[in-house]
Amino acid sequence: MVETDHNENMQGVRIVGAAKLIYGFLLGVVVLGALHLISKDAGADLDGFVDALHLDPENHMSKATLHLAGLNQRHVEAFGAGTLLFALLEMIEGAGLYMRRHWAAYLTVVTTGILLLPECYELAQKISASRSIIFAINLALVLYLIYQLRQNRQ
Numbered sequence: 001m002v003e004t005d006h007n008e009n010m011q012g013v014r015i016v017g018a019a020k021l022i023y024g025f026l027l028g029v030v031v032l033g034a035l036h037l038i039s040k041d042a043g044a045d046l047d048g049f050v051d052a053l054h055l056d057p058e059n060h061m062s063k064a065t066l067h068l069a070g071l072n073q074r075h076v077e078a079f080g081a082g083t084l085l086f087a088l089l090e091m092i093e094g095a096g097l098y099m100r101r102h103w104a105a106y107l108t109v110v111t112t113g114i115l116l117l118p119e120c121y122e123l124a125q126k127i128s129a130s131r132s133i134i135f136a137i138n139l140a141l142v143l144y145l146i147y148q149l150r151q152n153r154q
Contacts (some may be wrong), residue, residue, distance in 0.1 A: 007097050013148055016141060017104070024090030031087065034078040044053030100146050102152070105145045 089111065096104020119135045 010076045010148070012144065013100055013105065014098050014107075016144075017099070020090050020094030020097060020108070022094070024087045024092075024094055027090065028084055028087035031080050035077065071094045102149070105149050109142055109145050109149070112138050118143065 022111070087154055093104055093108045093111070098109060100120065116135070116138055123131050
């Protein structure tokens, strides 16, 4: 992917990389801010957060947030640490894709491809516009990166 004669074809990879960098950074900032704001009564804080934002209780993120309401502080901190690691992975993928590195495309294909499995399960449970859009975007991303990797092998 580092070859200069394919620069025109690689602009899309750089855009995906920039988007992943921004997403990872913003996710990390939000998680750090949330962990800082959550008091010892994390359950009440998360319940209030879901209510204040008028989140759809059927949304998988809302369900995850409501599920967290029943967890203790240590569980919330572990969830936050996992989410921070995910944000870091997004930023690593983004930086690698932006610099047009093969390893980043392979890493993104594998990690995003793995995440398609729970998305398929969620769609099978209940089809919604948001689930369908997220699945379509991630599937398109994986297919696009596979296409780019194959083009650069030739």
